[in-house]
Amino acid sequence: MNKVMSNKVVIALYVLPALLLIGVLMFVPIILSGYYGLMDWDGIGAMKFIGLENYAELMGDGKFWDSAYHSFLLALFSTISLIAYLAISLILANKLKGSELLRKIYLIPMLLSSVAIAQLWLKVYDPNNGILNSLLTTLGVDNPPAWLADTDTVLFSIFIAIIWQYAGFYIIIYSAALKGIPESLVEAARIDGANPIQIAYKIKIPLIMGVIKVTVVLAIVGSLKYFDLIYVMTGGGPNGASEVMASYMYRQAFGTYNFGYGSAVGFALLVICLILTWLIRKLTASGDEIQY
């Protein structure tokens, strides 16, 4: 059997097309981007090689580290919210009446493009006649915060919108994973007298641990390079209070003619993602994939 499953020609046939695509369209560009990071280049005129100057500047750039901190916060926030998505998926997996419909509804925000989502949330957070503040005023709150205008609230206001946007994404992944669990295993546990919570905790979650790990990585990496809503809703403001790494990079590269520096920021973003993912894998390496 090893012979069939280690046929090098087949492996090459299966892997090379995809590898070629990402190699050419993702790796070469990002390597070039790291190379542009060694240049003093406005993206227009001639390049000037300046060695590691951009990267050295990055190390001392308070604005970059602020934005990195915001990105880390988002990563933490998204990872924690995975618990809620998992809980919802587990509940829905219990063959509740209407769970199919609910699951479909939960994904709807994902279908909208970022333009629409940003507009919606701008309406939610409008300080004077927004959905949220209208609600708060009727509940008797005086002077509710001006969410997106206030440096203290802006970041978390946007996080909520991002969490909301991606809820459906993780719920369908978890749901599909849970559906892959053989019915016989759950049935056996039920016969043994386990209640739904025990089944979830002792059987289902361990079985889909592989998927859970993947979603943790996706949530963290996705957060670290997150761009869309922040760019449209606040542009990173007020005064940088909601700037994240990707928006900072965009601003440098495309906004202020600092293409070399922007490329360095982009490359740093990749390195930070790599380090973090490596750490996560180290930390969770204990339990290998469960098979049965």
Next chain:
Amino acid sequence: MKKKTLALILLSLFTVFALVACGNDDEGTDSNDSGESTNNGDSGETADSGEDKTIDFMHLWPEGSSPQHFAIVNDIIDEFESENEGVTVEVEILGNEQYKEKLKVLSASNELPDVGMTWAAGFLTPYVDGNKFASLDDLLEGDLNDLFVPGTAEAYALDGTTYGLPLELNITPLYYNQKLFSDNGVDTPETYEELKSGIQTLVDNGVTPVTLGNKDRWTGSMWYMYLADRIAGPDALPNAISGEGSFTDPGLIQAAEEIQELVDMGAFVNGYNGLGNDEAKGYFLNEAAAMYLMGSWDLPEYTTNENNSQEFKDSIDYMKFPEVEGGKGNRDSLVGGPGVGLFVSEDSDVKDEAKEFVSFFVQKWGERSVTDAGVIPATKVDTSETDLPEMYIDVLNDLNEASNLTLYADVQLSAAAAEVHLNQIQALFGGEVTPQEFAEAHDEAIAKENEE
């Protein structure tokens, strides 16, 4: 053995693509003096045959949001094509933000369109330094001699050479709602002090005095610019921007202090730092705010836009930003300047035709833009022959009487310094920096730029 082959295949593939991709850099430096870098693809045929020529033209007036602009552009192109046989104009249209992003990508790859749109001063400088835009001096000395309002084309000049020809000229009036003013017993202010007491009355009556979408930042900058002009005189701010003067000039510091005083009074709509300009304008259009400082490009909203009720349009008037008592500036000094302009790419292989097109465009645009699209062109307008809404006549008159026109600060500044300025504006309005810190941050950013 197999592993090695695989690795080899991969390595060779990477090398091939790295070569393809990096080849650009050498070419980029070589081609700076010769215009021959674009010998691939579509350009080859036109250069040799000399018959059919295509001018690529990129603009930012999509049919959906700017139907009148769009229509005029198409008419002009049709007219141009029929007068110049064998020349076709290919158009690409993008929304505002996308336009700026794409221009950047195109120029990095040496693929700028033959004719495109640019903004003045700070936006244009890197393109000129990078040798991307062609000089248009020959047009200004020829066909277009004395056609532009003085001071407009100059905003596109660097070291005495002009690289762009403006299509629009804007000033920044303070629009106000007469009905909200009279309902609350506020008279049209003659001085800044009267304006402030009017603002206080409106605040006391629970009316939002001023709407401001300071998420976009240039909006708040216009308030600061007017106060700077009225208090410190017309030269202080431009001097500080060029680095000759300083933002710590007592007048400029006072202007920043005034901003914070207005904020403390509650002059601006709640949550201004989180509102975009479109959202902020909504408050004004819905008569939920009494004043709105905005460019004259907004004039159609208050004159011809059919979506706004006649009653509303009648209640809107504008004033020139009032004078500050004891200040050095006067009411005829305006914030504004040319908006977008046309450039011709230095590397264009149809440069002559492109220049001809630009010249043709500017002239036709000047004839039609006010009447058909409500845009004040940067070319001189003969008001006597056209039938324009009252507000347009007034604005055109103000322009004629203007003692000084100060270009928007974020346009004057280089991109990196403009970024600092805009962020500092948000911080100043948000009370996160003191006027002194605000000034020092500017001086530092400008000094850093001037060093380079």
Next chain:
Amino acid sequence: MSNGIKETNTPMNRIGFGLLYLVLGLVALFQIYPLVWLFIFSLKQNSEIFGRSPFALPEDPQWGNYAKAWTDGNISQFFFNSVWITVISVILTVLLASFVTFAITRMHWKLSSLVLGMFMVGIMIPIHSTLIPLFDFFNRLNVIDNPLSIILSYVAFNLPLTIMILLGFYYTLPREVEEAAVMDGCSVHRIFFQITLPMTTPVISTTVIINMIYNWNEFVFVNTFISSDTWKTLTVGIQNFVGQYLTDWGAIGATLMISIIPVLIAYFILSNRIVEGIAAGSVKG
């Protein structure tokens, strides 16, 4: 585990269920509201959209926004482009990703973890860093303003994510059937196409949905690589209403509504496939 509590239908349980449904229902309301809101939004004028309560119904429903979006926005052409570009990219991505995942999880070779690592790195690459090199590359190949450039980019940039999602499932999928097939002397291709692919239908549907949504809403690549209207897609059509000084939000809303309906339908059909796939898969498992 041994001292499990027996399930009973006590009143407490029923209250619990009621509460559960209430919470689930509220979440659903929270998630579906945007669609309703977007519909109302699409019927408003600019002046109504800003500065007034978002709950307010349009004073004078602007059905014209839809007509405007369809004609001025050139939507019909863009719509068609969106459909076929999305379909081709999704098929290519999911197929290539399945190949890779199969090779990594089922076949034995030394470099598999390295290749997997490369794909993992792929999800971390920020798209804006790659724009200028990519443009340059496609320009050299003369495929700028050619749908090939966006299809290739879509496939490449969605491959890593798709593989990640597939991977989790491939690991948990029982291998007995495949192993038995190997014993029976099946070729690898037959195993892949006739056993593994059908068994992974649920996750394939999931990845198809995710890819479809991503490609359908993708914006940056189309905007950068495509210049003529012939090849632009719907999301760029939306930009037709974003102006230098004025943005026609009502028409944008209408375009968004038009663009959501097909995805919504496709999504509902596909998510039923997930259910069917499970039904078929669980028999085998």
